[in-house]
Amino acid sequence: DGGITQSPKYLFRKEGQNVTLSCEQNLNHDAMYWYRQDPGQGLRLIYYSQIVNDFQKGDIAEGYSVSREKKESFPLTVTSAQKNPTAFYLCASGDRLYTQYFGPGTRLTVL
Amino acid sequence: RKEVEQDPGPFNVPEGATVAFNCTYSNSASQSFFWYRQDCRKEPKLLMSVYSSGNEDGRFTAQLNRASQYISLLIRDSKLSDSATYLCVVQGDTGSARQLTFGSGTQLTVLP
Numbered sequence: 001d002g003g004i005t006q007s008p009k010y011l012f013r014k015e016g017q018n019v020t021l022s023c024e025q026n027l028n029h030d031a032m033y034w035y036r037q038d039p040g041q042g043l044r045l046i047y048y049s050q051i052v053n054d055f056q057k058g059d060i061a062e063g064y065s066v067s068r069e070k071k072e073s074f075p076l077t078v079t080s081a082q083k084n085p086t087a088f089y090l091c092a093s094g095d096r097l098y099t100q101y102f103g104p105g106t107r108l109t110v111l
Numbered sequence: 112r113k114e115v116e117q118d119p120g121p122f123n124v125p126e127g128a129t130v131a132f133n134c135t136y137s138n139s140a141s142q143s144f145f146w147y148r149q150d151c152r153k154e155p156k157l158l159m160s161v162y163s164s165g166n167e168d169g170r171f172t173a174q175l176n177r178a179s180q181y182i183s184l185l186i187r188d189s190k191l192s193d194s195a196t197y198l199c200v201v202q203g204d205t206g207s208a209r210q211l212t213f214g215s216g217t218q219l220t221v222l223p
Contacts, residue, residue: 035213040119040215041215042215042216043213045211088152090154090155097143098143098202099145099157100157101157102154103154104153104154
């Protein structure tokens with residue numbers, strides 16, 4: 001089946017730890033995105049990538065890093081520099097008309 | 112002023128009712144418009160794109176008013192399964208892969 005997968009579904013992080021969230025898509029989309037959603041708020045863009053080996057910061061990139069070594073994969077690392085990382089993280093890929101399709105998300109909690 | 116504004120609700124309506132949501136946007140250069148649906152603790156799912164001429168998909172009708180910079184979503188004959196949060200999404204300039212701006216969502220509960 002075509003789609004976007006994210007793993008893990010739930011993730012717990014201790015203070016000072018880096019953690020990596022996985023995002024994979026088999027829709028053959030060039031563009032991929034990472035968003036963060038906090039309760040009662042809209043999605044905020046962390047990073048995006050329009051093509052392999054290239055990515056740009058979004059509105060709230062501080063404390064996060066990404067890589068885009070393959071078209072299908074766009075992992076997000078939440079570093080210890082991110083002071084308030086507890087949130088729902090959503091990965092999306094975008095078609096040529098810029099319509100975005102989302103993965104099921106990862107809920108990150110800091111212990 | 113927020114770039115995309117929605118009434119957060121909640122809207123509580125009985126089954127079979129008609130309900131309408133509005134969304135305003137601040138960037139007059141916005142090119143594309145969408146409604147997404149998000150169930151509790153799930154990812155947003157595309158409900159429909161919004162075209163200048165308006166468009167309809169079954170019980171759902173979307174309208175765009177560029178002059179007043181708002182879009183609307185009308186749901187007729189509401190079902191219990193329509194209960195969700197509806198996100199208004201606006202895309203900025205064409206040619207940019209990134210400029211989607213999401214509203215905070217309008218919560219709808221359809222009551223039996």
